[in-house]
Amino acid sequence: AQTVTQSQPEMSVQEAETVTLSCTYDTSESNYYLFWYKQPPSRQMILVIRQEAYKQQNATENRFSVNFQKAAKSFSLKISDSQLGDTAMYFCAFMKHATNYGQNFVFGPGTRLSVLP
Amino acid sequence: KAGVTQTPRYLIKTRGQQVTLSCSPISGHRSVSWYQQTPGQGLQFLFEYFSETQRNKGNFPGRFSGRQFSNSRSEMNVSTLELGDSALYLCASSFWGGNEQFFGPGTRLTVL
Numbered sequence: 001a002q003t004v005t006q007s008q009p010e011m012s013v014q015e016a017e018t019v020t021l022s023c024t025y026d027t028s029e030s031n032y033y034l035f036w037y038k039q040p041p042s043r044q045m046i047l048v049i050r051q052e053a054y055k056q057q058n059a060t061e062n063r064f065s066v067n068f069q070k071a072a073k074s075f076s077l078k079i080s081d082s083q084l085g086d087t088a089m090y091f092c093a094f095m096k097h098a099t100n101y102g103q104n105f106v107f108g109p110g111t112r113l114s115v116l117p
Numbered sequence: 118k119a120g121v122t123q124t125p126r127y128l129i130k131t132r133g134q135q136v137t138l139s140c141s142p143i144s145g146h147r148s149v150s151w152y153q154q155t156p157g158q159g160l161q162f163l164f165e166y167f168s169e170t171q172r173n174k175g176n177f178p179g180r181f182s183g184r185q186f187s188n189s190r191s192e193m194n195v196s197t198l199e200l201g202d203s204a205l206y207l208c209a210s211s212f213w214g215g216n217e218q219f220f221g222p223g224t225r226l227t228v229l
Contacts, residue, residue: 035217043205045220091160095218105150105209105218107160 002027002094004108012114013082020067021077021111023092029053031097034068034075039110040088048090051075082115089113119143121210121221129227135196138224142189142210148172149191150218151183154205163206166191167213195226203228 003026013019025034036048051059051068058066063080079086092108122141130136142149150173151163162175166185183193189210195202205225209218 037220043223045207045209047217047219050217105162107152109159 002029002096002106004092004094004106006090006092006108006111008111009109010112010114012116013079014116015082015084017082018078018080019082019113021079021090021092021113023075023077023108025073025075025092025094025108027073027094027096029096033095033097034066035093035095036064036066036075036077037091037093037107038086038088039091040085045091049077079113084115084117087113087115121208121219123206123208123221123224125224126222127225127227129229130198131229132198132200134198135194136198136226137192137194138206138208138226140191140193140208140210140221142191142208143219146210146212146219147189148211148213149185149189150209150211151191151193152207152209153177154207154223155203160207163193198228200228202226 005024007022032053034051038046038048049059049061049064051066058068065078067076089110089112091110094106124139148167150165153161153163163177164171164183165173169185180196185191205223207223208221211218
């Protein structure tokens with residue numbers, strides 16, 4: 001079974017600074033996807049960024065980028081120029097390639113990020 | 118395009134009662150998954166439906182059940198409610214084989 005670990009329960013960063021959230025996972029699959037989701041106080045889960053395991057290039061979405069190390073099974077999220085609106089719970093998630101037995105989405109425990117003015 | 122909708126948004130029940138939650142996926146999405154979110158256990162997978170068939174199930178007791186209709190709308194039911202069932206229940210939809218799930222706003226269930 002796949003597991004996802006986020007070793008930082010809470011983090012804080014000053015507005016406009018850069019912060020990196022860590023995520024490691026364990027799997028024997030070779031074909032899978034990794035995600036970072038954000039859950040602000042409104043509780044709405046929002047996709048931040050996704051990475052296909054077969055792609056060497058790290059995904060980037062505006063101020064958000066990942067450092068995907070497949071051999072090390074590491075998938076960290078870097079937030080540049082942090083904004084107050086980035087304050088949220090961040091979840092790392094793993095999904096193996098879909099089969100007839102389902103898509104098997106597994107979430108980490110989350111990291112609570114506070115952006116300080 | 119409308120997002121995933123969940124009804125009701127809030128529910129208060131007492132122990133021993135049963136409850137039904139509803140989820141309408143994004144148009145065209147045929148896969149619906151349900152998650153339970155609590156402060157202590159985090160996000161836990163309940164089950165996934167595709168084409169009215171349960172494809173995958175998490176480690177929850179049989180009191181938790183679900184179904185999916187031909188229009189892809191899904192319901193989950195919890196019978197004989199316990200205090201520990203108090204949680205935010207999230208529904209997510211996706212294309213089958215798609216690599217992204219879209220989440221609804223959740224239903225906050227409180228069991229007294």
